Amino acid sequence: MEKQWWKKAVIYQVYPRSFQDTNGDGIGDIPGIIKRLDYLEDLGVDAIWLSPVYQSPQDDNRYDISDYQDIYPPFGTIQNMEELIVEAQKRHIGIIMDLVLNHSSDEHFWFQEAKKSRNNPYHDYYVWRDGEEGCPPNDMQSGFGGSAWEWVPELRQYYFHQFSIKQPDLNWYNPALRQELYDVVNWWIDKGVAGFRLDVIDQIAKDPDTGSITDNPNLHPFIKELSRNTFGKVDLNLVSVGETWSATPENAPLFSNPDGSELSMVFQFEHMVLDQQGRVKWDLTPLPFIQLKQTLSTWQTALHGKAWNSLFWDNHDLPRIVSRWGDEGEYRVISAKMFATLLHGMEGTPYIYQGEELGMTNIRLPIEGYRDLETRNIYRFRMKQGYPEEEIMRSIYAQSRDNARTPMQWDDSAQAGFTTGEPWIAVNPNYKQINAAAQVRDEHSVYSYYKKLIRLRKEIPVIVDGVYELLLAEDPSVFAYTRTNDTQKLIVICNFYGQECEIDIPALVPEGSELLLANYEDEGTMNQFRPYEARMYLFPITV
Ligand code: GLC
Ligand code: CA
Numbered sequence: 141m142e143k144q145w146w147k148k149a150v151i152y153q154v155y156p157r158s159f160q161d162t163n164g165d166g167i168g169d170i171p172g173i174i175k176r177l178d179y180l181e182d183l184g185v186d187a188i189w190l191s192p193v194y195q196s197p198q199d200d201n202r203y204d205i206s207d208y209q210d211i212y213p214p215f216g217t218i219q220n221m222e223e224l225i226v227e228a229q230k231r232h233i234g235i236i237m238d239l240v241l242n243h244s245s246d247e248h249f250w251f252q253e254a255k256k257s258r259n260n261p262y263h264d265y266y267v268w269r270d271g272e273e274g275c276p277p278n279d280m281q282s283g284f285g286g287s288a289w290e291w292v293p294e295l296r297q298y299y300f301h302q303f304s305i306k307q308p309d310l311n312w313y314n315p316a317l318r319q320e321l322y323d324v325v326n327w328w329i330d331k332g333v334a335g336f337r338l339d340v341i342d343q344i345a346k347d348p349d350t351g352s353i354t355d356n357p358n359l360h361p362f363i364k365e366l367s368r369n370t371f372g373k374v375d376l377n378l379v380s381v382g383e384t385w386s387a388t389p390e391n392a393p394l395f396s397n398p399d400g401s402e403l404s405m406v407f408q409f410e411h412m413v414l415d416q417q418g419r420v421k422w423d424l425t426p427l428p429f430i431q432l433k434q435t436l437s438t439w440q441t442a443l444h445g446k447a448w449n450s451l452f453w454d455n456h457d458l459p460r461i462v463s464r465w466g467d468e469g470e471y472r473v474i475s476a477k478m479f480a481t482l483l484h485g486m487e488g489t490p491y492i493y494q495g496e497e498l499g500m501t502n503i504r505l506p507i508e509g510y511r512d513l514e515t516r517n518i519y520r521f522r523m524k525q526g527y528p529e530e531e532i533m534r535s536i537y538a539q540s541r542d543n544a545r546t547p548m549q550w551d552d553s554a555q556a557g558f559t560t561g562e563p564w565i566a567v568n569p570n571y572k573q574i575n576a577a578a579q580v581r582d583e584h585s586v587y588s589y590y591k592k593l594i595r596l597r598k599e600i601p602v603i604v605d606g607v608y609e610l611l612l613a614e615d616p617s618v619f620a621y622t623r624t625n626d627t628q629k630l631i632v633i634c635n636f637y638g639q640e641c642e643i644d645i646p647a648l649v650p651e652g653s654e655l656l657l658a659n660y661e662d663e664g665t666m667n668q669f670r671p672y673e674a675r676m677y678l679f680p681i682t683v
Contacts (some may be wrong), residue, residue: 142376143377144192144404145273145377145379146186146187146379146404146405146448146489147187147448147489147604148186148597148598148604149186149187149258149379149489150184150185150186150333150359150489150490150491150594150597151185151186151187151188151189151236151489151490151491151492152183152185152187152188152491152492152493152494153162153189153191153455153456153491153492153494154173154188154189154190154191154494155168155169155189155191155456155493155494155545156168156169156172156173156191156193156215156546157202157215157545157564158494158545158546158547158548158558158564158565159172159176159547160173160175160548160550160558161174161559161561161563162175163561164559164560164561165214165521165559165561166559166561166562166563167214167215167559167564168215168547168548168559169214169216170193170211170215170216170217170221170224170557171216171217171220172222172567173188173190173224173493174220174223174227176550177228177231177233178231179576179580180231180233181231181232181233181554181592182580182591182661183497183587183590183591183594184591184594184598185233185289185492186232186233186234186592186593187233187234187235187236187334187335187379187538188228188233188235188236188259189236189238189337189381189387189458189491190236190237190238191237191238192205192238192240193211193212193216193221194206194207194210194212195207195210195212195213195550196209196212196245196252197213197245197247197306198212199245199272199304199305199306199307199513200284200303200306200307200513201512201545202306203240203309203339204240204243204244204245204246204247204303204304204306205240205244205245205248206245206247206249207249208246208324208327209324209327212427212547213649217489219329221525222331223257225331225332225333226332226648228580229332230351234333234334234335234379235331235332235333235334236333236334236335236336236379237323237335237336237337238336238337238339239324239328239337239338239339239343240339240340240341241310241321241337241338241339241366242302242309242310242339242340242341242344242617243301243302243303243307243308243309243310244307244308244310245306245307245382246305246306246307246308247306249262250262250265250266250317250320250379250624251265251266251308253463254266254308255292255294255295255299257295258295258297259404261316264306264311264314264317265310265311265314265316265320266299266300266309266310266319267299267300267308267309267310267311267346267348268295268297268298268299268300269297269300269349270297270298270299271289271291271296271298272294273291273293273296274291274300274344275297276288276289276291276347277289277347277348278351280308280348280351281305282301282302282303282304282305283302284303284513284514284517284590285514285517285518285521285522286517286601288300288303288310288348289301290305290679294435294532296324296491297451300348301556302343302346302353304413304513308619309343309346309348310341310344312344312345312358312362312516313358318365318366318395320364321366322366322369322370323371324368325370325371325387326367326370327374327626327676328655329370329371329376329378330454331377333379333381334378334379334381334383335371335381335404336371336379336380336383337383337407338380338381338382338383338403339383340382340385341363341382341384341403342354342382342384342385342387343358344359344362344363344394345358345359345362347358352531354385354386355386355391360394360395360402363395363402363403364401364402367380367400367401367402367403368401372400372402374400374402379404379405380402380403380404380405380451380616381403381405381406382395382396382403382405383407384406384407384408385408385409385502387406387408388410389438389439389442389443389512390442392408392439392441392446392449393407393446393447393618394441394448395447395650396447396448396449397446398427398446398447398448400585404448405447405448405449405450405488405489406447406449406450407447407450407452407491408439408449410435410439410448411432411435411436411439412453412458412581413532414427414428414431414432414435415427415428415464415465417464420538421539422518422522422535422539423535424534424535424538424539425518426659427465429616429617429636430613430614430616432543433610434610434613436486436620436627437608437610437613440487440488440546440610440621441484441608441621442486443487444607444608447664448488448489449487449488449489450488450489450490450491450582451483451484451486451489451490451491451598452483452491453479453483453496454491454493454496454544455490455491455493455544456493456541456544456545457537457541458493458541458543458544459467459502459539459540459543459544460495460496460500460502460543461476461496461500462476462479462499462500462604463501463502463543464538464646465479465636466478466479466501466672467638467671467672468501468502471671471672472499472501473499473584473586473639473661474660474670474671474672474673475583475638475671476496476586476589477586477589477659477672477674478634478636478659478673478674479488480586480589480590480593481593481634481638481657481659481674481675482619482632482634483513484593484594484596484603485599485603485623485630485632485676486608486621486623487604487605487606487608487623490593490597490631492590493544494548494584495544495548496539496588496590497587497590498575498576498579498585498586498587498646499551499574499586499609500549500568500575500668501548501568501570501574502537502538502543503542503543503546503566503568505542506539507519507533507536509541509555509565509566510536511542511545511564511565512540512541512542512545514541515536515540515541515542518536519531519532528529536617541592542565543567546565546566546567546568547559547563547565547567547568548576549567549568549570549574549575549576550575550576550577551575551576551577551578552571552572552575552578553575554565554601554621556568556575557575557577562665562670567572581667584661588660589657592657593657596628596656596657600628600630600656600678601625601627601628602623602624602625602627602628602629602678603623603628603630605625606622606623606624606625606628606629606630607623607624608622608623609621609622609624610620611624611633611648612648614618615636616633617636617637617639618633618636618641618643618669619632619633619634619637620632620633620634625679626663626681627652627677627680628677628678628679628680628681629653629678629679629681630656630676630677630678631648631649631653631676631677631678631679632635632674632675632676632677633645633648633649633669633674633675633676633677634668634673634674634675635669635670635671635672635673635674636670637672638671638672638674639669639671640668640669640670641668642667642668642669643667643669645666645667645668649650650679652679652680653677653678653679654677654678654679655675655676655677656676656678657675657676658673658674658675658676658679659672659673659674659675660673
């Protein structure tokens, strides 16, 4: 394997519960992923980021792990997992495990022990504070609503949980705990995985007394030690991706220093929170387009040669991009391709979240239809606070994590070919129009377009290494940029909106450029860009 292979790679995220069911219980499983590996090979992806498959009571869909070395039974067994790794390898696809090392489930053996007594050897694996019932140490709030402190009467102590009550935070300041975690990571490395995605890794050095969760002095020493003892060992050549909500263009080089002492790349969300008021995702505000351009461009420029970034629009926590900023109707296909063009021309490692390559859309369900605890919580909290129900539902339609978690749409048979039984969450009713079977056959589909983009990244070096420059920074509807190295210039021009617009192409695209890819079938007119029109040109630089 080439060193830093992940710089040329495209990674596909699988959310196993919603990918492919093989035994009719309505829940996606590991044999289902194996069954679909040929599809992923055809698409051309290099690795799968596998959302957690570990043993878990399912409070937060396996981001609450009760055994890091076992599989959630409805998904299968360790043997299935080993088979997946081998079968994927045969198709040159690596498996990236999603590791949640910031917290465990409260049903993990460590926590069961920890709450037995203050003297239990596992007690210090978690974060405890003394206190009085009803009077938590401070007013820190959990990410899923409510206090971040939970009272354990037998111990007369509170434990800290950044996420749900069933996700107690691990205490990284305890060396024995850190060693246990390294053992787990190495156990997976021995199984032949290609790397790890590290859930909320920027929170492991939290200081709950001051309320400072991320930028603490021990954060980078902890990540370095983890890396040194596990995936960072040089000859392994593994990829490590840090979910880092707090990363900035300034501190990203700490997380993903090219010296390899911490992580391969950051996965940060600055461009994905711009249509929210503050950081409250339920409080919607129109997307400030000029700011989106600035944000994405700053990351492009600041990290070049200093750090490596992930490129994404969608994941299992985010709504679908076509519904969010594109068009679900007439221009669904065109706008899906526009977003793909815009992202895949940039520097970084692109991620495709399952179904994004089909242009899958958000869903609207009655409140009982939602399965995600975050969605259910916000509904309850806001109803109690007296928000109008209609407004709450509008936020949920736009932002619920379940938008991304409806079953993968494989074909136009019952339940979209996802299951022969009752799916654990509703299938989007538009599966007859939007499904993989139809798109694989169709060279004009969103799927075929993604396939081309993936191939271009392999064939055209400037897509991997070119220096980025934003064009038309103040233009209210055009997102255009170039990437340049010694021998090539890539020019990407996108109309971000559903209205036609005028673009002076000769001013942006040097004569002698080749049109590599465009999302309309006919060339159209030179300077008149149609709704969501996107073009990618390549210019050979003669020296
Ligand atoms: C991350 C995951 C999210 C999960 C949370 C707690 O943000 O992506 O799905 O709920 O961490 O583990
Ligand atoms: Ca199943």
